[in-house]
Amino acid sequence: MHAFVTVGSTRFDTLVQRALSDSVIDVLRSKGYSKIVVQCGNSDFNTESYERCGDCWVRKGDEDIEVWRFKESLQEEYKQADLVISHAGSGTILDVLRMRKPLIVIPNETLLDNHQQELASALVNLGHLKASTVLGLPEAIRRLDPSSLIPFPPFVGSRFKEMLDDEMGFA
Numbered sequence: 001m002h003a004f005v006t007v008g009s010t011r012f013d014t015l016v017q018r019a020l021s022d023s024v025i026d027v028l029r030s031k032g033y034s035k036i037v038v039q040c041g042n043s044d045f046n047t048e049s050y051e052r053c054g055d056c057w058v059r060k061g062d063e064d065i066e067v068w069r070f071k072e073s074l075q076e077e078y079k080q081a082d083l084v085i086s087h088a089g090s091g092t093i094l095d096v097l098r099m100r101k102p103l104i105v106i107p108n109e110t111l112l113d114n115h116q117q118e119l120a121s122a123l124v125n126l127g128h129l130k131a132s133t134v135l136g137l138p139e140a141i142r143r144l145d146p147s148s149l150i151p152f153p154p155f156v157g158s159r160f161k162e163m164l165d166d167e168m169g170f171a
Contacts, residue, residue, distance in 0.1 A: 088116035
């Protein structure tokens with residue numbers, strides 16, 4: 001199985017470092033994830049245990065752990081993943097939930113107004129995903145039961161028009 005961790009275009013050093021920690025890698029392995037890919041954006045991480053391999057870094061002695069900064073699109077990574085762990089950015093959340101992939105989000109508490117926490121909490125309450133803190137990530141992975149997640153409803157473009165018409169008094 002394949003786990004994908006992403007911070008999108010942001011910098012989220014603590015999430016990247018935690019995702020690459022032995023405690024997270026060990027729990028992912030214990031849950032059957034053999035391939036672990038981390039998209040780190042502009043985040044810092046300790047490259048000492050990694051070898052540069054083209055556009056990415058591969059963990060020395062474990063070619064199934066790779067880290068890269070950016071790709072044009074994350075869609076292929078989402079498709080391949082059996083689990084996505086992400087910052088709580090709205091674009092990432094929507095993309096992953098629409099693909100019906102299990103998702104654990106970690107709101108970046110350093111962002112102004114904590115909007116990521118609000119979005120994560122609302123979607124947790126609806127049962128679509130799980131949320132965690134950076135420190136709680138190993139336990140969140142351990143406790144995740146993908147079958148308990150409620151599938152996100154498919155996008156229906158006409159619903160937006162109907163809501164807008166109703167709000168504006170055209171209906």
